[in-house]
Amino acid sequence: KLGLHPSFGGADDLFTSLPLRQINGRAVEPTTYINLYEVEDKPDGVGRSIFYVSDVDAMYELALAEGLQPVFAPRDAAW
Numbered sequence: 139k140l141g142l143h144p145s146f147g148g149a150d151d152l153f154t155s156l157p158l159r160q161i162n163g164r165a166v167e168p169t170t171y172i173n174l175y176e177v178e179d180k181p182d183g184v185g186r187s188i189f190y191v192s193d194v195d196a197m198y199e200l201a202l203a204e205g206l207q208p209v210f211a212p213r214d215a216a217w
Contacts, residue, residue, distance in 0.1 A: 142156040152175060154173070157170065157171050158171070158172075194212045
C-alpha cells in the first residue's frame with residue numbers, strides 16, 4: 139500500500155531491498171530504501187524497524203490515506 143516492491147530479494151530470501159517509488163501517486167526517485175534481512179538467532183517477539191524518509195509527515199499521511207492504521211503517529215526517538 140505504500141508503493142514498496144522488492145528491487146532485490148523477496149519473501150523467501152535472507153535479504154530484501156524495497157525502494158519507495160511513489161509518494162501520493164507521484165513518481166519519485168527512489169531515495170528511500172528499506173532493507174530487510176533475516177537473523178537466525180533472534181529472540182522471539184523482539185524486533186525494530188527504523189525507516190529514513192525525507193518527509194515523515196507525508197509518509198504518515200500516505201499510510202493513513204491507504205487505510206493503514208499505524209500504532210502511533212511519528213515522533214522523535216528518545217535517544
